[in-house]
Amino acid sequence: MALAKGSLVMVEYESRAKGGEGTIETTRGAGGAHSARLVAVGEGWVLRGLDTALAGMSVGERRSIEVPPEGAYGARDPKKVRMIPLRKLGEDAEKVTVGDEIDLDGRKGTIRFIGSGRVQVDYNHRHAGKAIVYEMHVVRELTGDAERASAIVDRGMEGIGRGTAAALSGETLEVSIPESLFRAEGLQAAKQSIRRDMFRFVPAVRRLRFVEEHLAAPPKPTATRAEFLAAGASGDAGQARKAPGAAAGLRPPGQYRAP
């Protein structure tokens, strides 16, 4: 059965330019194993042509999908290739070589040629004009509200850090941010993006609470002076309160309180 628009599916894939060798995108991690990725079908989360093809797939299916340039990174536009004086690259002029990607006047381009004080920059997308081939595997569809909600939180926090937990109770989803991420860059933007996707794809969630919880340190162990002495400290309480490293019977300060 084909996937409906807005279905949330976990997919594994690898892509390369048709006829090319190098991998463009992959869900494989550093260890080589796939780590499935969340995609909302037909919602523009992936390249347009891939999105369309995905909608025709079923859960569990593996398929090789060829996306033509128009559905991927667009056709190549020869007018986007420019010769510019090498000195426009400023300090980089000495360093660049053919194939380098540069950022010039806010646009990304690739160096195609260098010579006689000029450099040819191609402002077409690196993969423009290429058909892209995906080896796609639709691992499963997320249907339960709780798992859909969790997957959206995980996707939103990708790149921020790990350890976020989500719990659905009635119409309320509580998302706990771990203390290690309280000051992570991009955290507030990630919450906004989770909010947007949550209300769109998990209508059962009407209330989304991001919680940052701090716990008081556990109280320090304390004992009265009498208890301390009774516990076997040798006679002289004054000695017993000396700094650590000194003679036997010593305790760091603050471990007993006056009775």
Add this chain to the structure above:
Amino acid sequence: MALAKGSLVMVEYESRAKGGEGTIETTRGAGGAHSARLVAVGEGWVLRGLDTALAGMSVGERRSIEVPPEGAYGARDPKKVRMIPLRKLGEDAEKVTVGDEIDLDGRKGTIRFIGSGRVQVDYNHRHAGKAIVYEMHVVRELTGDAERASAIVDRGMEGIGRGTAAALSGETLEVSIPESLFRAEGLQAAKQSIRRDMFRFVPAVRRLRFVEEHLAAPPKPTATRAEFLAAGASGDAGQARKAPGAAAGLRPPGQYRAP
């Protein structure tokens, strides 16, 4: 009865240099009315000399307190007055006048003299060497855990923005951040500072939860076409659904769904 160290009190005050006219600090707002400020007595939240004097006051008391320089901004150090070439001020060299505060090499100083290409900068604190007189009013002491907790939250959020609410339930204090502040600069630092003060001054709070809550938009009014007709639209359903100013039969999309 004198105030204990760590007491949380709401105070109103105004300060000026002894013998001087201008107000240095005041709890009066723009409208001229006082807005009491939270102080933890003896904890270094205010100038040292003031802190000591405050500990000797009682709730409800008004007192004029003279803090000597050593308890305020320190004695004046003549070695902190320097002549420097005017050009060290860079672009500001043309603009500065005597009395201006400048920031030079990360230190704040006051211009005392300008002439023959040089400028005399006084790196002493603007109020160094002065006795400071406070008109102090201890409005009330906060004794309940809930009001102590609330006051600490308010103080921590000062300068960030308004609208934060705190609710104490058992050992848990839940602090709700309003949506308008989700992306306020300094918000995460404010939370850390609230955390520090909360666990120190309100030991009843063992768990501090900062909550940012998003609500789904209320569902759009929808009706089936049949319901819409049954609801008494005058014969021509199209007309009843017109957008203002449009031709008969036209409606913005999404106002009814197919049965």
